Amino acid sequence: MQGIWTTEQVRAAETRLLARVPEGALMRRAAYGVAVRAAELLTLHTGGVQGRRVVLLVGAGNNGGDALWAGAFLRRRGVGVAAVLLNPTKAHPAGLAALRRTGGRLLEPSECAEWTGNADLVIDGIVGISGKGPLRPDAAALLDTVSAPVLAVDLPSGVEPDTGAVDGPVVTATSTVTFGAYKPVHVLNPQRCGDVALVDIGLTGELGEPALLRLDPADTASTWPVPTPSDNKYTQGVTGVAAGSAAYPGAAVLAAAAAVRGKAGMVRYAGPAADVVRSHWPEVVATGSVFDAGRVQAWVVGPGIGTGREGTEVLAYTLGQAVPVCADADAITIIAQQPDVLDARDPDTPLVLTPHDGEFERLTGAAPGHDRVAAVREAARRFNAVVLLKGHCTLVADPDGRVLVNKPRGAWLATAGSGDVLSGLIGALLASGSDPWLAAGVAADVHARSGELAARGVPVSASGVLAAIPQALREVRALVG
Ligand SMILES: NC(=O)C1=CN([C@@H]2O[C@H](COP(=O)(O)OP(=O)(O)OC[C@H]3O[C@@H](n4cnc5c(N)ncnc54)[C@H](O)[C@@H]3O)[C@@H](O)[C@H]2O)[C@@H](O)CC1
Numbered sequence: 001m002q003g004i005w006t007t008e009q010v011r012a013a014e015t016r017l018l019a020r021v022p023e024g025a026l027m028r029r030a031a032y033g034v035a036v037r038a039a040e041l042l043t044l045h046t047g048g049v050q051g052r053r054v055v056l057l058v059g060a061g062n063n064g065g066d067a068l069w070a071g072a073f074l075r076r077r078g079v080g081v082a083a084v085l086l087n088p089t090k091a092h093p094a095g096l097a098a099l100r101r102t103g104g105r106l107l108e109p110s111e112c113a114e115w116t117g118n119a120d121l122v123i124d125g126i127v128g129i130s131g132k133g134p135l136r137p138d139a140a141a142l143l144d145t146v147s148a149p150v151l152a153v154d155l156p157s158g159v160e161p162d163t164g165a166v167d168g169p170v171v172t173a174t175s176t177v178t179f180g181a182y183k184p185v186h187v188l189n190p191q192r193c194g195d196v197a198l199v200d201i202g203l204t205g206e207l208g209e210p211a212l213l214r215l216d217p218a219d220t221a222s223t224w225p226v227p228t229p230s231d232n233k234y235t236q237g238v239t240g241v242a243a244g245s246a247a248y249p250g251a252a253v254l255a256a257a258a259a260v261r262g263k264a265g266m267v268r269y270a271g272p273a274a275d276v277v278r279s280h281w282p283e284v285v286a287t288g289s290v291f292d293a294g295r296v297q298a299w300v301v302g303p304g305i306g307t308g309r310e311g312t313e314v315l316a317y318t319l320g321q322a323v324p325v326c327a328d329a330d331a332i333t334i335i336a337q338q339p340d341v342l343d344a345r346d347p348d349t350p351l352v353l354t355p356h357d358g359e360f361e362r363l364t365g366a367a368p369g370h371d372r373v374a375a376v377r378e379a380a381r382r383f384n385a386v387v388l389l390k391g392h393c394t395l396v397a398d399p400d401g402r403v404l405v406n407k408p409r410g411a412w413l414a415t416a417g418s419g420d421v422l423s424g425l426i427g428a429l430l431a432s433g434s435d436p437w438l439a440a441g442v443a444a445d446v447h448a449r450s451g452e453l454a455a456r457g458v459p460v461s462a463s464g465v466l467a468a469i470p471q472a473l474r475e476v477r478a479l480v481g
């Protein structure tokens, strides 16, 4: 897994490291990384480096210092470098001196727009981890003149570093070079960062436990259950699916089918859509009610069950079976309306809740807001459940405070029935005994990969996502050999 650290953690780690290294060394390491990436981008976009025009947007702090030093390194490669000092009295003195020494130019206010408009590359050193709020009007106006690629130093200025939230004009970068550690903005708002390169400045040993985690393909591959020669259809864990209704059988078919596609073994369906499920997926053992479904090792409950008395009884029954439960859709609404239904659950029984924003608001009384990580972490603690908050970057929080952030793979998955497929996959993993937090995270990863494979740039249906699950699993397993 890849760690992500908050700006507070990074600042504390930098302070410890700074005490041990010569003054200015960290900034020069960071800036050198920026200059290397800048040269790559110039080559990519203009075919060369020498004689190209780079404009530095320089703010009041060390982020601006990085940009000025990067400008000095680029001068040595024959690049024409000009700096816009957004706060001239506070520009980093050593960085400024370095740029001057190498023949870099400091622009007068009247020249700035002409230069930014004709640059081959713009380096955003306006603000870094101490940034608060959006771009100020002068910086926003200058960025409006830019048509060249933008390389962000540490993070795209104006985007809130710890939440990725945007509340006004911000930089949209082609690429970002960050230092020492990934910060939350890089995984929570990747659209604004472009591709992100991490430069090692020697911080690793100082960082401590990461605040957030992101899955590597190896995590998905090693968590996904694979049968051994001694397994039979029961030993891998039977997934129970309580979903759909006679009038709306689709949710039942999709959730049960995803459980079938996700894992070898056995799937039981229990509910009023039994005939429809059986006719589409004859391998599913289907019965009319949860009360006579037989033994399962995990339940998926909720999609399409309705929020009335029958749905509530089904939910209460599954919660009382002392096996892990993935509660989705109508089950979440029932919990929101009748929190006592959770009394049926032994607190030690794993529960995974999978709300989208609207369901999250119903469940907790408040929308996730700007700080989605804090919101989902608090909900997981409050409900003593794994909470998977759907969104562009899906978040998965464990009651113990761990939070996973999944890589976004396009918005095509926002389609009817897609959530039913996800809950079926989570149920399949829960039945095999996976850690519920990891189960939810890797299921969301495979779900997103399936969506990406099925869509390939055009709209995709939930059935298409379902059909792509085997290929997504094959690709994940192949990535790690
Ligand atoms: N501390 C270190 O050892 C290192 C720091 N590095 C760089 O230093 C950066 C952090 O530097 P600083 O703490 O000096 O602060 P920043 O450069 O992030 O911000 C400087 C100042 O800008 C002002 N500001 C805040 N929000 C603003 C906004 N929206 N628009 C305009 N101005 C705003 C504030 O007065 C803030 O203190 C990192 O992001 C990284 O780029 C790197 O050089 C690596 C080493």
Ligand SMILES: [K+]
Residues within 6 Å of the ligand: 063, 124, 125, 126, 127, 128, 152, 153, 154, 155, 156, 157
């Ligand atoms: K920046």
